[in-house]
Amino acid sequence: MNKDLAISELTERFGTKxxxxxxxxxxxxxxxxxxxxxxxxxxxxxxxxxEVADAVQICARNRMPIIPFGAGTSLEGHITAPHGxxxxxxxxxxxxxxxxxxxxxxxxxxxVTRQMLNTHxxxxxxxxxxxxxxxxxxxxxxxxxxxxxxAVRYGTMREQVLSLKVVTATGEIIETGNRxxxxxxxxxxxxxxxxxxxxxxxxxxxxxxxxxxxxxxxAGVCHFPSLQAAIDTVIATIQMGLPVxxxxxxxxxxxxxxxxxxxxxxxxxxxxxxxxxxxxxxVDAEVHTFSTMAAEAGGSEIQFADHQEDIxxxxxxxxxxxxxxxxxxxxxxxxxxxxxxxxxxLGDCMLATRRDMDESPITGTMLGHVGDGNFHTIxxxxxxxxxxxxxxxxxxxxxxxxxxxMGGTCTGEHGIGIGKQKYLEMEKGPAxxxxxxxxxxxxxxxxxxxxxxxxxxxxGE
Amino acid sequence: MNKDLAISELTERFGTKxxxxxxxxxxxxxxxxxxxxxxxxxxxxxxxxxEVADAVQICARNRMPIIPFGAGTSLEGHITAPHGxxxxxxxxxxxxxxxxxxxxxxxxxxxVTRQMLNTHxxxxxxxxxxxxxxxxxxxxxxxxxxxxxxAVRYGTMREQVLSLKVVTATGEIIETGNRxxxxxxxxxxxxxxxxxxxxxxxxxxxxxxxxxxxxxxxAGVCHFPSLQAAIDTVIATIQMGLPVxxxxxxxxxxxxxxxxxxxxxxxxxxxxxxxxxxxxxxVDAEVHTFSTMAAEAGGSEIQFADHQEDIxxxxxxxxxxxxxxxxxxxxxxxxxxxxxxxxxxLGDCMLATRRDMDESPITGTMLGHVGDGNFHTIxxxxxxxxxxxxxxxxxxxxxxxxxxxMGGTCTGEHGIGIGKQKYLEMEKGPAxxxxxxxxxxxxxxxxxxxxxxxxxxxxGE
Numbered sequence: 045m046n047k048d049l050a051i052s053e054l055t056e057r058f059g060t061k062x063x064x065x066x067x068x069x070x071x072x073x074x075x076x077x078x079x080x081x082x083x084x085x086x087x088x089x090x091x092x093x094x095e096v097a098d099a100v101q102i103c104a105r106n107r108m109p110i111i112p113f114g115a116g117t118s119l120e121g122h123i124t125a126p127h128g129x130x131x132x133x134x135x136x137x138x139x140x141x142x143x144x145x146x147x148x149x150x151x152x153x154x155x156v157t158r159q160m161l162n163t164h165x166x167x168x169x170x171x172x173x174x175x176x177x178x179x180x181x182x183x184x185x186x187x188x189x190x191x192x193x194x195a196v197r198y199g200t201m202r203e204q205v206l207s208l209k210v211v212t213a214t215g216e217i218i219e220t221g222n223r224x225x226x227x228x229x230x231x232x233x234x235x236x237x238x239x240x241x242x243x244x245x246x247x248x249x250x251x252x253x254x255x256x257x258x259x260x261x262x263a264g265v266c267h268f269p270s271l272q273a274a275i276d277t278v279i280a281t282i283q284m285g286l287p288v289x290x291x292x293x294x295x296x297x298x299x300x301x302x303x304x305x306x307x308x309x310x311x312x313x314x315x316x317x318x319x320x321x322x323x324x325x326x327v328d329a330e331v332h333t334f335s336t337m338a339a340e341a342g343g344s345e346i347q348f349a350d351h352q353e354d355i356x357x358x359x360x361x362x363x364x365x366x367x368x369x370x371x372x373x374x375x376x377x378x379x380x381x382x383x384x385x386x387x388x389x390l391g392d393c394m395l396a397t398r399r400d401m402d403e404s405p406i407t408g409t410m411l412g413h414v415g416d417g418n419f420h421t422i423x424x425x426x427x428x429x430x431x432x433x434x435x436x437x438x439x440x441x442x443x444x445x446x447x448x449x450m451g452g453t454c455t456g457e458h459g460i461g462i463g464k465q466k467y468l469e470m471e472k473g474p475a476x477x478x479x480x481x482x483x484x485x486x487x488x489x490x491x492x493x494x495x496x497x498x499x500x501x502x503x504g505e
Numbered sequence: 506m507n508k509d510l511a512i513s514e515l516t517e518r519f520g521t522k523x524x525x526x527x528x529x530x531x532x533x534x535x536x537x538x539x540x541x542x543x544x545x546x547x548x549x550x551x552x553x554x555x556e557v558a559d560a561v562q563i564c565a566r567n568r569m570p571i572i573p574f575g576a577g578t579s580l581e582g583h584i585t586a587p588h589g590x591x592x593x594x595x596x597x598x599x600x601x602x603x604x605x606x607x608x609x610x611x612x613x614x615x616x617v618t619r620q621m622l623n624t625h626x627x628x629x630x631x632x633x634x635x636x637x638x639x640x641x642x643x644x645x646x647x648x649x650x651x652x653x654x655x656a657v658r659y660g661t662m663r664e665q666v667l668s669l670k671v672v673t674a675t676g677e678i679i680e681t682g683n684r685x686x687x688x689x690x691x692x693x694x695x696x697x698x699x700x701x702x703x704x705x706x707x708x709x710x711x712x713x714x715x716x717x718x719x720x721x722x723x724a725g726v727c728h729f730p731s732l733q734a735a736i737d738t739v740i741a742t743i744q745m746g747l748p749v750x751x752x753x754x755x756x757x758x759x760x761x762x763x764x765x766x767x768x769x770x771x772x773x774x775x776x777x778x779x780x781x782x783x784x785x786x787x788v789d790a791e792v793h794t795f796s797t798m799a800a801e802a803g804g805s806e807i808q809f810a811d812h813q814e815d816i817x818x819x820x821x822x823x824x825x826x827x828x829x830x831x832x833x834x835x836x837x838x839x840x841x842x843x844x845x846x847x848x849x850x851l852g853d854c855m856l857a858t859r860r861d862m863d864e865s866p867i868t869g870t871m872l873g874h875v876g877d878g879n880f881h882t883i884x885x886x887x888x889x890x891x892x893x894x895x896x897x898x899x900x901x902x903x904x905x906x907x908x909x910x911m912g913g914t915c916t917g918e919h920g921i922g923i924g925k926q927k928y929l930e931m932e933k934g935p936a937x938x939x940x941x942x943x944x945x946x947x948x949x950x951x952x953x954x955x956x957x958x959x960x961x962x963x964x965g966e
Contacts (some may be wrong), residue, residue: 146744146849188861189689200687218936225877226661227914228650230921230929230958231940256746283607285717326787349640382684388607416686453688460691462507468691475679476928478947479692485946486939496636497691 046127050106051086054130057098063087065398072113072123072131076178076366077095078377079462084111084131091136093209093217100246100491101215103130112242116182116241116474117176119380120461122188122241126495131161132246134183140164141239141249148254149206149223154183154247170254173198176457177363183247191457193362196282196415197289197321200457205238209249211421213487223251223412231503236482242493243458244486258321262331264348266338267313271295271398273341274314275391278414280337281318282387286330290319291415295398295402298365298409305368306361311344317362318346319355369409369422377427380438381463383447384418384456393450404435418456445470465499466485508589511567512547515591516788518559524548533574533584533592536640537827539838540582540923545572545592551596554670554678554709561707561952562676564591570955573703575615575645578637580841581922583649583702593707595644595731601625602710605614610667610684615644615708616943617742631715632660635916638824642823644708650700652918653673654823657743657876658750658782659716661918666699670710674948684712697943703918705947719782723817724751725809728774729797732859735775738861739875743848747791751820754878759826759870764827771934772805778823779807798908815907830870830883838888842901842924843962844908845879845917854911855880858904865896879917906931926960 054062061071064086070311073083076220090096103110109129116123125131138155145168152161157179161172174185175192184190186208191200198204207221210233219342220233237244239486268274274293281288294302297313318334334348349355361368387391394410401408401421410418421443425436442468444454454460454467469476483490513684515523517725525547532757534544551557564571564767570590577584586592598615602723606629613622618640622633624653632830635646636653645651647669659665665825668682671694681694698705731733735754742749753764760773781788796807831839846854855871862882864871873880882904905915905928915921915928941959 094894146848147847148744149847179851189693191686191687191689195687202687204694212939216935216938218939219934220864220936222909222914222918222932223847223912224879224914225848226650226652226656226845228652228918228919228920228930229914229925230700231705231943232650232663232693232696232700233936233939235693238941239691241691245694249819255539279607320965323787325790326784329784329786373743384687386605386610386684418685418687440849451684453683453685453690456685456687456688457689459689462528464553464690470734470757471683471690473680474677475681476675476691477955478673478694481946482692482697482943485942 045108046053047085047104047108050103050108053102053106054086054088054099057102057399058088058095072116072133073125075118075121075123075465077121078379079124081322082125084125085128087131087133089133089136093211096211096246096248097215097217099130099132100211100213103491104213104215104489105246107489107491108347109491111493112246113180114181114186115459117178117180118184118188118461119458120463122433122459122461122496124462137248143168144223145170145346147223148256149251150254151249151251152182152268153249154181157181158182158185162317165254169257171256171257172252174201174204174276177366182250182252186238186247186250187240189240189457191413191418193290193292193359193411193413196291197287202235202238204253205234205254207487208234208247208250209483210237210245210247212245213492239459241461241485241497243497244492260324260327261321262327262348263317263319263358264346265310265345265358266316266318267311267344268315269313269342271314272391272395273343274316275394275414277316277341277343279387279390281334282415287316288330288415289321290317292317292362293412293419295410298411301368301372301409302361302365305364305371309362317358317400322387351458365409365411366422369424373407373424376424377425378431379423379436379440381443382418382420382456382458383444383452383454384416385447385450385452389450389452390414390417393447393452396446397421398441400439404439405432406435406439415453416456459499462496469499506568508546509571511564512882514563514567515549515560517548518563519549519556522550533577533594534586536577536582536584538580538582538924539840540585543586545586546589548592548594550594550597550964554672557593557672557707557709558678560591560593561672561674563658565674565676568950570952571708572696572954573648575620575642575648576640578639578641579649580856581923582925583920583922583957585923592963596642597648598709604629605684606631606682609717610712611715612710612712613643614710615642617647619643626633626715629698630718630722632718633713633715635662635665636686643711643713646710647658647699647711648701649920650918652872652879654751654753654820656750656874658748661698663699665714666695667696667709667712668884669698671698671706671708673706674953681817685813689845700920702922702958704944704958705953721785721788722780722782722789723809724780724819725794725807725808726771726819727777727779728805729776730774730803732775733852735777736855736875738799738802738804740848740851742795743876747794748780749779749876751778751789754873754875755825755826756871759872762829762833763822763826764871766832767825769822778819784789826849826870826872827883830885834885834896836870837885839883839885840897840901841881841883841915842904842920843879843881843928844905844913844915845877846908846911846913848878850911850913851875854908854913857907860881861900865895865900867897867900877917878913893938921958923957930960
């Protein structure tokens with residue numbers, strides 16, 4: 045690796061678009077997790093695909109690591125720079141290039157956030173459904189195969205990406221697909237890049253599916269006497285094929301955190317946050333069916349949000365849960381983790397995890413995109429207590445191992461990053477060997493986000 | 506390559522499961538298209554994943570090509586053996602291993618056909634939606650990323666596959682995923698194998714999504730005064746987000762072929778074959794909305810099939826169209842091709858193609874899974890007429906080129922095989938280079954279905 049030469053060539057090519065100030069480097073070395081921070085040597089703010097390609101070529105010549113950067117909101121250490129290198133911050137590439145209303149797709153640059161896109165689409169009667177908690181970029185969401193509360197109905201980023209423009213690890217510019225809704229033409233490069241965490245190339249444009257806003261939308265909350273009762277209701281809902289748009293479970297402590305952080309007054313009980321989308325008659329019928337099932341499990345009547353403003357407030361509070369939990373114990377080490385299991389195992393997995401948390405010294409909230417079988421814990425430990433920190437690690441390890449043993453995955457939506465590499469190996473076994481072969485083929489000198497996703501793969505220094 | 510040694514080692518390992526008879530080889534060298542036939546040197550009928558792995562290892566040691574074989578119903582020459590080798594026929598691996606009703610997924614071997622699976626699921630209230638025309642195997646459908654009439658509502662094979670057990674080109678056994686509905690764990694190997702046409706490995710088991718049978722199902726046909734009117738209705742249906750389960754367009758000549766082949770009496774006019782799935786009220790509302798739109802375009806009232814038997818007959822006739830067209834002119838060379846474009850371009854693309862067909866000496870039917878923007882032509886030419894054969898090639902070339910120029914793909918569901926390699930390059934440009942790198946990484950000696958999918962890649966002899 046020749047860092048100095050790389051930086052001098054980048055400076056010559058990019059001038060003030062390259063920044064080596066400590067403040068900038070610090071902003072780009074740490075995501076929202078508590079994973080170890082390592083700073084990049086420089087931060088580059090490209091504005092075009094060609095600039096990204098030029099930067100990659102300069103870095104490739106000098107074996108300089110590249111860390112693609114969106115909004116820095118990831119949770120598994122994806123943007124830290126264990127080998128130094130250049131953080132390529134794509135936030136300046138934030139233009140919405142086209143909205144094809146007739147085809148219900150859009151073309152955007154990677155620095156566009158989901159909120160920007162939805163604001164732009166609002167008066168066209170369209171929306172983009174994938175909604176992780178953070179104010180993240182669509183590029184980052186592609187990189188981590190992100191998901192959110194609407195995935196039970198609309199799918200994750202995997203289902204929304206039609207095509208990607210990618211700068212490869214050798215600085216070539218390719219387009220992985222096109223705007224046709226389906227294709228049997230060759231290897232599915234689009235889905236290879238979705239979820240590759242910046243380790244195979246840099247996405248510089250993307251075509252995404254968007255959806256018509258439903259005729260009717262009803263959102264509300266439903267309280268339950270126990271976690272078991274809430275989960276049983278979720279499982280029954282999914283198994284009967286009721287097309288809920290959102291069905292989110294928050295445990296008692298989550299509700300307490302949300303109430304305190306957002307000044308709300310939800311009853312402190314296991315609660316489902318719900319949303320139904322569709323034609324008026326269909327939504328009314330779905331609400332009726334759901335209410336009957338919920339009542340049988342001891343659930344309350346659904347308290348509906350009456351106005352769009354109340355609906356927004358409801359979901360905003362839900363999305364703030366990570367920050368709300370953190371605010372319960374300022375200064376504590378925070379770990380958030382997510383797993384996903386087949387829906388039939390969701391009850392067993394969540395209840396065993398909750399029991400395990402209750403029996404440990406660790407405070408934590410549990411919540412989930414439960415319609416997918418996906419749930420999270422947000423765990424707090426005193427960084428000065430060796431006992432708490434060890435208990436935290438063990439709790440995490442048991443939760444992830446339990447999910448894998450139940451036929452699930454070590455992460456439903458956060459990704460591997462540096463935090464879950466050992467679980468990738470546990471879950472995928474010899475398939476990780478193929479991932480390594482693909483990485484070596486597409487990034488032969490190992491400059492793309494080295495040290496992430498694949499266990500035991502280092503930068504090719 | 507050491508063919509004799511490979512065959513002697515395979516004979517020693519597999520005994521009578523290996524067959525070198527000319528009859529068997531001939532059955533395995535030709536699919537349902539008119540592509541050039543080349544026979545494999547032998548046919549193997551494995552019954553377990555381990556047997557497949559052993560066979561691959563023997564072939565790899567001797568650099569012997571392997572051609573995975575399902576039912577032989579593909580349309581782009583996928584199963585021909587341009588370099589000889591062993592056809593691995595997976596039809597004996599036809600067990601349904603598990604039905605997880607609570608999770609709505611199944612585990613099957615690759616030789617199970619979609620019809621077998623649906624027969625097995627019927628009394629459980631479940632069904633598998635993907636339905637190419639032929640009596641094909643689910644393994645073949647994974648390999649070609651197959652689709653069919655229900656894709657507009659339920660998606661293609663891409664959307665149904667949760668995980669694959671694969672024997673890699675080096676004889677390793679891997680599992681690409683698990684039964685969780687979503688995962689952010691590592692590279693998406695599942696989707697890399699879906700559509701890889703047997704060029705990266707052999708699928709020996711798969712987990713697939715299945716769906717609850719709808720409460721109400723209504724199927725019928727609607728005639729239109731012109732192709733334009735029918736297409737306009739389709740585009741309006743999709744753009745308004747009406748969740749039709751099936752919307753298939755047959756042109757006038759297609760109806761004539763179907764009537765003649767299946768003894769039916771449909772009016773010989775451009776026709777939509779339709780199906781609506783859902784709760785009773787929702788289906789009734791959808792039918793009403795659709796009927797209103799169709800009437801505005803001059804469409805007839807929908808003639809509904811009243812009984813399940815009539816519905817089956819309707820769709821059976823639709824699925825027979827390839828054979829029905831072939832029967833219009835026995836002995837003629839038949840070429841069937843498919844393209845897929847963004848829905849906003851479907852009218853332009855289909856009408857230009859129909860005009861082009863009308864102006865050429867070639868007879869052909871045109872039909873489509875039009876809700877996806879996907880349509881087919883089935884073209885007949887006299888193999889003894891140089892003029893007709895040349896016109897056929899030119900017609901095909903213009904159709905595919907037109908679709909690519911309109912932002913579409915050279916194949917929506919048939920795949921590349923040997924028939925569409927030049928169009929893969931036209932459509933994907935430098936992205937084909939990445940496909941080659943992946944192929945070289947995962948099949949370094951080039952034994953997996955050599956000569957297919959990737960242009961200019963030969964067996965590593």
